[in-house]
Amino acid sequence: MSQDSQDDLSPWRDQIDALDKQILALLNQRAEAAQQIGHIKQRLNMPVFRPERERQVIEKLHEHNAGPLRNAGVSAIWREVMSACRALEAPQRVAYLGPAGTFSEQAARRFFGASAQGFPCATIDDVFRSYLSGESEFAIVPVENSTEGAVARSMDLLLAHPVHLCGEVSLPVRHFLMRQMPDLQGIQTVAAHPQALAQCAGWLRAHLPNAEIRPVSSNAEGARLAAEDASIAGIAAEATAVLYGLHIAARAIQDEAQNTTRFVVLGAAQPEPTGSDRTSLILSVPNRAGAVYDLLKPLAAHGVSMTRFESRPARSGEWEYAFYIDVEGHQDEPRVATALRELQGVCAMYKCLGSYPIDKKPRDN
Numbered sequence: 001m002s003q004d005s006q007d008d009l010s011p012w013r014d015q016i017d018a019l020d021k022q023i024l025a026l027l028n029q030r031a032e033a034a035q036q037i038g039h040i041k042q043r044l045n046m047p048v049f050r051p052e053r054e055r056q057v058i059e060k061l062h063e064h065n066a067g068p069l070r071n072a073g074v075s076a077i078w079r080e081v082m083s084a085c086r087a088l089e090a091p092q093r094v095a096y097l098g099p100a101g102t103f104s105e106q107a108a109r110r111f112f113g114a115s116a117q118g119f120p121c122a123t124i125d126d127v128f129r130s131y132l133s134g135e136s137e138f139a140i141v142p143v144e145n146s147t148e149g150a151v152a153r154s155m156d157l158l159l160a161h162p163v164h165l166c167g168e169v170s171l172p173v174r175h176f177l178m179r180q181m182p183d184l185q186g187i188q189t190v191a192a193h194p195q196a197l198a199q200c201a202g203w204l205r206a207h208l209p210n211a212e213i214r215p216v217s218s219n220a221e222g223a224r225l226a227a228e229d230a231s232i233a234g235i236a237a238e239a240t241a242v243l244y245g246l247h248i249a250a251r252a253i254q255d256e257a258q259n260t261t262r263f264v265v266l267g268a269a270q271p272e273p274t275g276s277d278r279t280s281l282i283l284s285v286p287n288r289a290g291a292v293y294d295l296l297k298p299l300a301a302h303g304v305s306m307t308r309f310e311s312r313p314a315r316s317g318e319w320e321y322a323f324y325i326d327v328e329g330h331q332d333e334p335r336v337a338t339a340l341r342e343l344q345g346v347c348a349m350y351k352c353l354g355s356y357p358i359d360k361k362p363r364d365n
């Protein structure tokens with residue numbers, strides 16, 4: 001039997017209080033250093049946000065992490081530390097598909113931390129508008145899902161507008177069925193974003209075959225409707241249920257267990273190479289035999305791996321296609337630069353959206 005009593009907690013808590021004081025003093029010293037960096041950047045007219053530097057800070061900490069803290073915990077703590085330091089250098093606004101509680105908001109949080117100012121927009125078009133007008137310095141939009149494939153609207157807008165990418169977020173997406181009751185009894189309608197409905201189509205067919213499937217502008221909007229009407233269920237992230245005061249009626253109902261959505265970050269920051277980067281391109285080829293093959297040759301010739309190859313109608317009114325291609329590597333690496341130069345030579349249209357660090361899961365310690 002344990003001899004421990006409540007009193008045994010006190011010395012450890014005293015130790016934590018003393019350590020927290022020291023940590024806070026050190027964090028404030030760190031914040032002052034970041035402010036100095038901010039002043040220098042302002043004088044040099046340099047962007048405040050340096051995603052590749054933040055990546056480097058976290059990777060160095062992982063190297064030095066003796067535990068027992070897990071690397072994933074270290075990443076989460078320092079993401080917020082840097083978010084708070086960054087906010088002291090300059091306030092930052094991030095447009096995303098709202099309202100509160102969407103996966104886009106989660107992705108924005110994950111990339112920018114809680115100290116950046118979120119700017120929820122009603123549609124993906126509005127997210128682009130806010131960024132293009134300069135109302136938000138950054139924007140984050142979903143581009144592909146591991147179950148459902150491309151997010152068409154984001155892709156069309158990336159093609160149509162002069163935007164620059166400075167980052168990506170790969171977010172595990174677990175869907176929860178939520179409503180006013182904790183069970184499936186009496187559900188007549190399931191309201192969610194079309195992507196979420198599609199990602200849960202198998203589950204919905206099996207468990208709610210008679211329910212009306214109602215596509216709405218966002219999952220949060222579905223949850224909001226569910227909070228107003230007991231016959232409606234929404235599909236959204238677990239946190240959304242808390243936000244709208246709903247019960248979880250079924251957990252993790254997405255058809256693919258590892259369902260992941262990839263978001264891209266729009267912003268003027270120009271991340272330097274980190275050794276683990278991705279470059280996003282949109283291309284089209286002249287309308288002749290072998291043109292698509294010519295597109296792939298320079299990449300193969302210089303050993304540049306392609307991680308995505310997607311086509312969309314170019315909306316020119318003719319049967320032309322835009323190719324969305326992601327390659328591994330940074331456009332400033334000589335090998336990638338050579339391949340891209342050759343690629344440009346065979347394209348009718350060439351648009352490089354930017355190079356940015358790949359979002360990897362931290363290696364566990």
Ligand SMILES: O=C(O)C(=O)C[C@]1(C(=O)O)C=C[C@@H](O)C=C1
Nearest residue numbers: 034037048049050053082085086
């Ligand atoms: O190193 C910089 O450039 C900083 O501004 C400091 C800092 C940080 O807190 O470590 C903050 C913002 C940048 O995005 C990168 C890093």
